[in-house]
Amino acid sequence: MKQKFVISLILLSLQVTMSFSQRTTTFTERELEIIGHETGESVFRILQTTDPVDSLILRMPSTDMADPDSIADDKNLQLLIERLRITMEQAGGVGIAAPQVGVLKNVFLFMRVDLPGKPLQVVINPRMVAHSAETVCFERDGCLSIPDTSGNSIRYPWIEVEFWDEKGDFHRERLEGYQRGDNFAAVIFQHEFDHLQGIFFTDKNCLLEEEIWK
Numbered sequence: 001m002k003q004k005f006v007i008s009l010i011l012l013s014l015q016v017t018m019s020f021s022q023r024t025t026t027f028t029e030r031e032l033e034i035i036g037h038e039t040g041e042s043v044f045r046i047l048q049t050t051d052p053v054d055s056l057i058l059r060m061p062s063t064d065m066a067d068p069d070s071i072a073d074d075k076n077l078q079l080l081i082e083r084l085r086i087t088m089e090q091a092g093g094v095g096i097a098a099p100q101v102g103v104l105k106n107v108f109l110f111m112r113v114d115l116p117g118k119p120l121q122v123v124i125n126p127r128m129v130a131h132s133a134e135t136v137c138f139e140r141d142g143c144l145s146i147p148d149t150s151g152n153s154i155r156y157p158w159i160e161v162e163f164w165d166e167k168g169d170f171h172r173e174r175l176e177g178y179q180r181g182d183n184f185a186a187v188i189f190q191h192e193f194d195h196l197q198g199i200f201f202t203d204k205n206c207l208l209e210e211e212i213w214k
């Protein structure tokens with residue numbers, strides 16, 4: 001009886017510790033250095049798969065931002081987002097994920113090529129809640145972290161996603177589009193979402209029909 005009580009006490013304290021640490025999970029010291037104090041510059045260095053250490057970091061899974069309610073007030077997160085925006089624009093990309101600059105958090109930015117004016121979308125703690133049964137072979141995918149490489153990647157033509165934006169507003173929406181040069185919003189989302197799990201487009205290579213029997 002006493003043993004049972006002790007075990008349940010241990011379990012309870014473990015639970016309390018775990019929920020406490022989940023609530024307070026935030027940027028590591030190294031991540032804070034990258035975000036705020038590195039050189040005072042606004043453009044991040046984008047990690048490259050050609051660098052041995054960078055390539056290991058790029059393969060690591062990221063974790064959720066602790067508390068969606070505090071997104072708008074999190075100065076470090078807001079600075080990360082602002083600097084990611086500048087970095088992506090300077091690199092001429094249509095998307096960038098936090099792990100690409102060494103911050104292993106579930107945060108990415110992408111261009112809403114499906115909306116008028118192609119505004120920038122900030123995505124925090126995303127989930128893919130549904131997707132098409134079929135897949136398509138998307139032409140000429142590319143990545144800011146994989147220099148001089150382009151290739152086709154297997155993608156879902158539509159996905160249903162949930163995420164928070166930089167103001168802390170919750171979104172649930174269906175993204176469509178896999179035509180390069182037109183709307184390929186669903187593909188960009190999947191590409192950036194993969195980065196949060198350490199997955200590259202080169203892991204999803206495919207052949208277009210006309211390439212198969214060449």
Ligand SMILES: [Zn+2]
Binds near residue numbers: 142143144145191195
């Ligand atoms: Zn990429």
